[in-house]
Amino acid sequence: MNKITRLKHSKNMSFKELKDNYQLLRDLMDFIPDVIYFKDRKGRFIMVNQAHAKGLGVKPEALVGKTDFDLFQKHRARKMVQDDAQVMKTGKPMIDRVERATRPDGVDNYVSTTKIPRYDNKGKVIGLIGITRDITRRMQFERLRKDKLSIERKLEALEELSAMKSEFISTVSHELRTPLAVIKQLVTIVFNEVVGQINHKQKEVLQKTLDNTERLRKIIDDLLDVSRIERNTLKLHYSLVDIADLVKDSASFFTELAAEKSISLEYSYPKKPVNIFIDVDRIRQVIYNLISNAIKFTMDGGKIKVEVRVLESKVRIGVIDNGIGISKSDLLLVFNKFTQVSKIEGVENKGVGLGLSISKKLVERHKGDIWVESKLGVGSKFYFTLLRFYTLDMLDKTIRDKVSSLIKKGVSIYFVSLLILNFNEFKRRLKIGAKILFKDLHAILDLSLKEVQSNNLNKQTMAVINPKVGKFSIVLPGATDRQVVKISNLLKLKIKEYFISNKIEDVFITIGTLSYSQKILSHDEKFSASRFSIKEIYIGSEMRRFKRVSLKTSIKLYLPDKKVELTESIDLSIGGICLTIRDLLKTDSQLRVSFFLPENKKFIISARVRVAWIRKIRPFFGKDVDKYKVGLEFISLEDKYRKFIASKLSSML
C-alpha cells in the first residue's frame, strides 16, 4: 500500500473502524515484550511502548521528547544517535544488529536492534521506528549448540584415533608374531642339536634365549588382548564348570614355579561342587595372572593362599600373599593399563604391565567385581567375584557334560528349575514320601509337555531330581521361549492344584524369570550361537535367602573405630544385606549392624555380619567422594530376627 492509498484509507474509515484499529495498535504497543519506539528527525522520542518504558523504570509519557542522551551514558547514547542518523540520512534500515551490553551484575545481555526510517506522504524522512529484542537466551542457546558441535567433533576425532590405535596394536602384534616364530624355530633347531652338537654352556645360553622369546610372546598376546577388549571384539565362550576344578588346574601349573622360590602355595575349595557358567579359558587367565603376580611379589619362603568362598549369589576367589604388598599410592593405579609397581630390588619385572588391567576387564565382562586390599610390607589380597547359579549345583557330572556339549554345538538350552523351599515341611504336610512326590511331579511334567504338543522336546528333555533337597530340574534343549513360558505356566498351575488337592492350601508358587543368558550374554548376544536360560519355579511357604527386597531404612554399622549411621536403601535377604557406604571395609572382617524395617521402628534387628565382598562405585560427574557397594553376610541371626525377616520378605514378594 503506498502512501497515498494509506492516507485515503484512514480518511475513509468510520469512527468505529478507527477505534478498533487504534486498539489493535495499542495492544501491540502495550503487550509485546520487545522494546518499540518512535523517534522524530531530531532523535526525540515521540512514542514508546510499555516494555520500553518499564525497562527504564518510567511511564511511557515521561519519555516523550527525550533523547538517548537523556537516558543513557554519553558514549552509549552517542553510538545510538549515530545509528539513528545513519538510518535516517541514508534511508537504509538497520535490521537485526546484535549488540552486547553488560548488566550491572556482570551478566552479558544480547539485544537485536532494528531501526527503520519513517516517511511523510511526500517521501521525506521524518523519523524512525525502532524495535529492540532481548536475545540473550537465543545467544546462550547458540553458544551451547556450538560448544556441543565442537565437543562432538572432538569426540569423533578421539574415537577415530582410538580405533586406529587399537587397529595399530592389533596389526603390529600380528606382524611381530611371525619373526618371533622364526626366531623360536631357529633357536630350537640349534638347541635340539639338529644342526650339530652343542656344549652345555651353549645350551644354557640358548635356553635363556628361548625364555625371552616366551616373554615376548606373552607381551604380544597381552597387547592383542587389550586391543581386542577395547575394540569389543573379544568373544567369550561360556561353559559350565565346577569352580573347584578350575582352581585345581592352576594348582598343578604353579606348584613348580612356587617351589623354585620355596613359596608355599595353599588352596581351599568348597566341599560341594559349585557349578558356574563362565568362559573357562578367560577366567583361568585371570587366576593365572593373580597367582603369578603373587609369586612374583612374594619373597622366598613366603606363603600364598588361594581360596574359594561360596557367597549367597556369587563365588569369591581370593589370592592372598604375604609378599611385599602395595603402597597406598600405587593401590589406586594397580588395575590401570601399562602400570607397574615402582622398580623393587629382587623382583623381576617381566611383561608390560597389562595383566591386571586385562584381568579386570575379563572379570567385568563376566559381570563380576575385582578388588585388592594391601599393606606395604605385609602382603596383598586380591579378590574377584563371579555370579553364581545355585541351581546348577545339583547337576551331576553326566548332566553337566551333556549340557556343555549341547552348548558347544550351539543348541539353546532352557533350564526349568523347580525348587521346593522348606522341603521337609512339605513332605510332612503332604504325608507322602519324597519319592512319591517326585514321581507325581514327573507325571505332571510329562502331561504338561504333552499339552504343549512339542514333539521336539519330549525326546530330548532331561529331568534331574534331587529328592533330598527338594530340587527338580528340567533341561529342555532347543526349546523356544514360547514353549518354555507355556510349560512353566502349566507346571505352575498343575502343581498348585496338586498341592491343594493334597490339602496344602497356603502353598506359594512363583516363577522366577531370571534368564541368565540375557544377564551374562547380553554383551555377546551377537556372537554366541547358543543360549542358556534358566527359569526358576519356587514352591514354598517361605522365601529362600536368594530372594531380596529393597528398602529404605536407618541402619547403624558398628565399625572397629567408629559407629556409622545411615539412612539408606538397602537390599535385604535372609542371607545378608547389601548397601552403599563411604568407608572402605576389609573383606572377611566382622562387624555388628542394627536396623529396623520401615513399618516397625520399634523392632530393631541386630546382627553380626561378615564383609563378603566390596566394590568401589564410580562417582558421578566429578563428585570426588569414594563410595563402595558392600555385601554383608549374616554370621548368626537370632531366630526371632530370622523369622521376622523371612515373613517380611514373603509378604513383600
Next chain:
Amino acid sequence: MRKKRILLIEDEADMVYALTLQLEAIDCEVSSAKDGQTGLGMARKEKPDLIILDLMLPKMDGYKVCRMLKFDERYKKIPIIMLTARIQDQDKKLGQEVGADAYITKPFDSKELLDKISALLKK
C-alpha cells in the same frame, strides 16, 4: 619305507628354512612354494603326504588353497596343517569350514608341530 613328502606353502623364507631343517631331521622330503597359486599347482602335481599351509600368502590366500584341495576328490585326502599368526575364533572356524586338519598359531613349539605331523602322517 619310502620317505614322507611334505609340501610347505609359506612365504617367509626363514620359516621355510627352519621348518625344512627340522623336517629333514625327521627324515622327510621337503618341497616348498612361496605363494598360494604356486603352492596349489605343486600340491596337485606332487600329491605330497602332508601340507603345511600358511594363511597369509600372496596371490591366493591359504583358505582358498585349502578349500580348492579339500573339495577336490583327488586331493582331499592330503592332510593340511594351517599355520598362522591370527588366532581369532572366526579364523579357526573358517579353517574348520574349509577342511583343515589342524591349526597352529605362531609362535609355536616345535614339538607341538612335530607331534601333529606324526599324528596326521600315521593315518
